[in-house]
Amino acid sequence: MTMLLNAMLLAVRELRRNVLRSSLTTLGIVIGVAAVIIMVTLGNGATEMVAADIASLGSNLLTLMPGQRMGPGGNSGNARPFRLKDADAIERDIPGLASVAPMASQSMSAIVGNRNWSTNVSGTTNAYFESGNWALETGRFFNEAEERGGRAVCVIGQTVQKELFASQDPVGQRVRLRGVSCEVIGVLRPKGKSNFGQDRDDTVVMPLRAFQRRIAGDEDVRQIQMSVGEASATTRTQREVERLMRQRRRLGPTDDNDFNVMDQQDIAATLTGTTPTLTLLLVAVAAVSLVVGGIGIMNIMVVSVTERTREIGIRMAIGALEREVLLQFLIEAVVLSAFGGLVGVVFAIGVSALLAYALGLPFALDFSVMLLAFSSSAIVGVIFGFVPARRAASLNPIDALRHE
Numbered sequence: 208m209t210m211l212l213n214a215m216l217l218a219v220r221e222l223r224r225n226v227l228r229s230s231l232t233t234l235g236i237v238i239g240v241a242a243v244i245i246m247v248t249l250g251n252g253a254t255e256m257v258a259a260d261i262a263s264l265g266s267n268l269l270t271l272m273p274g275q276r277m278g279p280g281g282n283s284g285n286a287r288p289f290r291l292k293d294a295d296a297i298e299r300d301i302p303g304l305a306s307v308a309p310m311a312s313q314s315m316s317a318i319v320g321n322r323n324w325s326t327n328v329s330g331t332t333n334a335y336f337e338s339g340n341w342a343l344e345t346g347r348f349f350n351e352a353e354e355r356g357g358r359a360v361c362v363i364g365q366t367v368q369k370e371l372f373a374s375q376d377p378v379g380q381r382v383r384l385r386g387v388s389c390e391v392i393g394v395l396r397p398k399g400k401s402n403f404g405q406d407r408d409d410t411v412v413m414p415l416r417a418f419q420r421r422i423a424g425d426e427d428v429r430q431i432q433m434s435v436g437e438a439s440a441t442t443r444t445q446r447e448v449e450r451l452m453r454q455r456r457r458l459g460p461t462d463d464n465d466f467n468v469m470d471q472q473d474i475a476a477t478l479t480g481t482t483p484t485l486t487l488l489l490v491a492v493a494a495v496s497l498v499v500g501g502i503g504i505m506n507i508m509v510v511s512v513t514e515r516t517r518e519i520g521i522r523m524a525i526g527a528l529e530r531e532v533l534l535q536f537l538i539e540a541v542v543l544s545a546f547g548g549l550v551g552v553v554f555a556i557g558v559s560a561l562l563a564y565a566l567g568l569p570f571a572l573d574f575s576v577m578l579l580a581f582s583s584s585a586i587v588g589v590i591f592g593f594v595p596a597r598r599a600a601s602l603n604p605i606d607a608l609r610h611e
Contacts, residue, residue, distance in 0.1 A: 228507065229507075232503055232504055232507045232543055233500070233504075233543050233546055233547030234500070234503075235496060235497075235500025235501075235502075235503045235504075235547070236497065236500035236501075236504070236543075236544050236547030236551060236584050236587065237500075237547045237548075237550045237551040237554060238496045238500070238551070239494065239495075239496030239499070239500050239551065239584070240497065240552060240555065240580045240583070240584050241554045241555040241558065242496050243494055243497070243555075243576070243580045243583075244551070244552065244555035244556070244559065244576060244577055244580050245555050245559050247573055247576045248559040248563070248570070248571060248572055248573065248576075249559065249562060249568060251569075251571035251573055252563050252566075252568035252569045252570060252571040253568055254571075255568075255569045255571050256567075256568055256569060267305075267434055267435040267436070267437070267441055268338060268339075268432060268433065268434055268470075269432075269433040269434075269435060269441060269445055269448065269468055269469065269470055270431070270432050270433070270468070270469045271297075271430065271431040271432075271433065271448060271452070271466060271467070271468050271469075272429070272430050272467050272469070273286035273287060273288055273289065273429065273465065273466055273467075274466065274467055286466065287456070287465060288427035288428060288429055289309070289427070289428040289429070289431060289466075290426060290427075291309055291415070291426065293309075293431065293455060294307050294308075294309035294428060294431050296451065296455060297433065297448060297451060300451055301433075301444060301447050301448060303435060303436050303437065303443075304433055304435060304436065304444065305338070305434040305435065305436045306334035306337045306434045307334055307431065307432075307434075308332055308334035308338050308339075308431070308432040308433075309331065309332065309415055309428040309430075309431050310330065310331040310335060310415070310428065310429060310430040310432060311329070311331075311415065311423055311427055311428055311429045311430070312327055312330070312429065312430075313327075313328055313422065313423065314326070314328070315328055315384060315385055315422075316385075317367060317371060317382050317383070317384055317411055318371075318382070318383040318384075319371040319372065319380070319381075319383070322370065322371050323371075324367060324370040324371055326366075326367055326409050326410065326411055327409065327411070328361075328384055328410075328412075328413065328418070328422065329410060329411070329412050329413070329418070330412075330414065330415040330416075330417065330419060330422070330423070331412060331414075331415050331418075331432075332354055332414070332415055333348050333349050333354065334432075334434075335412065335432060336348055336412075337434065338432050338433065338434035339432070341395055341396070341398075342395070342396045343362075343393050343394065343395060344365070344393075344394045344395060344396045344397075345378055345393065345394045346362070346378040346391070346392050346394055347392055347393050348362060348392075349362075349392075349414050353414055353417075354414045354415075356416070357414055357416030357417040357419075357420050357421070358414065359387055359388060359389045359417050359421060360389060360390045360392045360413065360414065360417070361382060361389045361390070361391055361392070361411050361412060361413040362392060362393040362394070362395060362411075362412045362413075363377060363382070363391055363393075363394055363395070363410070363411050363412075364394075364395050364409055364411070365394065365395065365397040365408040366408040366409040366410075367408075367409060367411055368394050377391045378391055378393065378394065379392075382411070384411070384413075384422060385422055387421045387422060389417075395408070395410075395412075415428075433448070441470055442470070445468050445470055448468050449464065449468055452464075494583075497583060497584065497587055498587070500547065500584075500587065501544070501587040501588070501590060501591035504540050504543055504544055504587070504588060504591050504592060505540075505591040507543075508536060508539065508592055511539070536592065537589065537592050539592070540588045540591065540592020540593075541585055541588035541589055541592060542588075543588060543592075544584045544585055544587050544588030544592075545581075545584060545585045547584055548580065548581040548582075548583075548584025551580070551581075551584065552577050552580065552581055555577075555580075556572065556577075
């Protein structure tokens with residue numbers, strides 16, 4: 208124990224003699240440790256944000272859309288649309304559904320006085336608000352007479368309220384949508400932007416029958432949104448919806464589906480699974496800085512051994528053992544790397560907090576990663592400090608005393 212304490216005191220004393228050189232040597236370790244922690248923290252924050260963003264879209268959602276799949280080649284634009292009877296059949300024949308919301312939507316200009324704003328107008332039922340976890344800021348949702356009779360009423364998002372009504376209360380006022388005068392009966396609570404950059408508050412929602420008769424001019428339903436009562440039942444419900452729609456659309460055993468049932472949980476798992484993979488890749492790149500920092504420590508320790516050859520010879524001549532010399536230089540390397548690791552941790556916490564705030568991400572600090580990064584810096588000191596320390600311990604005392 209005494210030998211270890213003396214070695215530590217000698218190591219600290221030597222490092223204090225060359226403060227500038229020691230500081231520059233630890234810079235690589237500081238950057239490496241900080242880069243690892245920052246990447247993991249931002250990656251965790253992005254994962255949490257994606258999960259929260261998808262959760263805000265609704266609970267246990269299944270979405271039925273025309274076309275074989277979304278995106279290029281999905282043929283969704285030419286696929287036969289659904290009808291309101293399809294949504295009724297799903298609600299009637301599929302057990303375990305909390306809500307079924309048929310939808311159709313178009314982009315158009317909403318006009319109030321001399322103000323106009325291009326927004327997305329959707330026709331649906333009150334089930335849409337339930338399945339999508341929407342809440343009211345003010346006003347009310349549709350009543351049964353408005354849904355069945357197709358009255359021109361609407362509920363608007365916060366962005367539409369801001370652009371068309373500014374600070375005025377929009378409830379009771381009217382919005383013109385392609386020549387249709389629509390009474391505003393409610394304003395939705397804000398949800399903000401999605402991770403895909405879509406403003407979810409930039410929306411106008413009206414009864415489906417009113418949208419079909421007075422705006423779209425058809426009976427098409429372009430999307431059916433379903434909320435499953437239990438999360439564990441989504442896979443079974445998805446299969447049952449596919450079976451029912453194949454029957455209703457008269458598809459043969461060898462025919463491909465001309466519709467697509469998307470599970471919100473699958474989308475969430477895909478997105479939240481991608482982020483950690485990217486984070487791991489960035490951490491691997493950042494960890495290279497630790498190796499570079501270790502090489503810098505090895506380089507400086509080799510120089511230090513060369514500079515202090517005569518000192519080493521004197522110590523060994525008066526009785527210092529090889530293991531004591533080895534321990535002294537090894538501790539110097541570990542102190543350098545550990546100090547760099549500590550500074551890197553403190554620096555990473557501050558930078559991570561600033562970047563998370565600037566990027567609008569949750570500040571998801573992982574203390575286990577901080578401990579791992581700090582421990583790695585100490586291990587780097589041991590690994591890259593051993594060779595110079597071993598070189599110092601193996602010097603011949605007579606040759607070392609003759610060294611100039």
